[in-house]
Amino acid sequence: xxxxxxxxxxxGSSSVAEVAKKTGMLKKTVRVRACRYRKVGIPLRDFPPVExxxxxxxxxxxxxxxxxxxxxTRIRRCDDDEEDVEEPSEIEEVEPGV
Numbered sequence: 500x501x502x503x504x505x506x507x508x509x510x511g512s513s514s515v516a517e518v519a520k521k522t523g524m525l526k527k528t529v530r531v532r533a534c535r536y537r538k539v540g541i542p543l544r545d546f547p548p549v550e551x552x553x554x555x556x557x558x559x560x561x562x563x564x565x566x567x568x569x570x571x572t573r574i575r576r577c578d579d580d581e582e583d584v585e586e587p588s589e590i591e592e593v594e595p596g597v
Contacts, residue, residue: 500522500524502536504522505522505532505536506536506541506543508521508522509529509533509543509544510543510544512546513546513547514546514547514549515529515530515533515546518533
């Protein structure tokens, strides 16, 4: 993707997630590229801050939905061969107004 195409995608989007969808890039790659562009003086728009889920509340909710007698663990190491294992803060970005 050319710099002009990236800038057009960025300026025409409302979130990093939207830029990632438009460009086919990972959100992390989009953030890094935008940071580099800003460092050289490209005036990219700012997006509203992301509201993160309340992980404790979600854990309690998940627990409440377990069938009686089911075994669960709150902390579990995922298998190394799982694809796209992300930190909890990267799992879901809640966009304002959604």
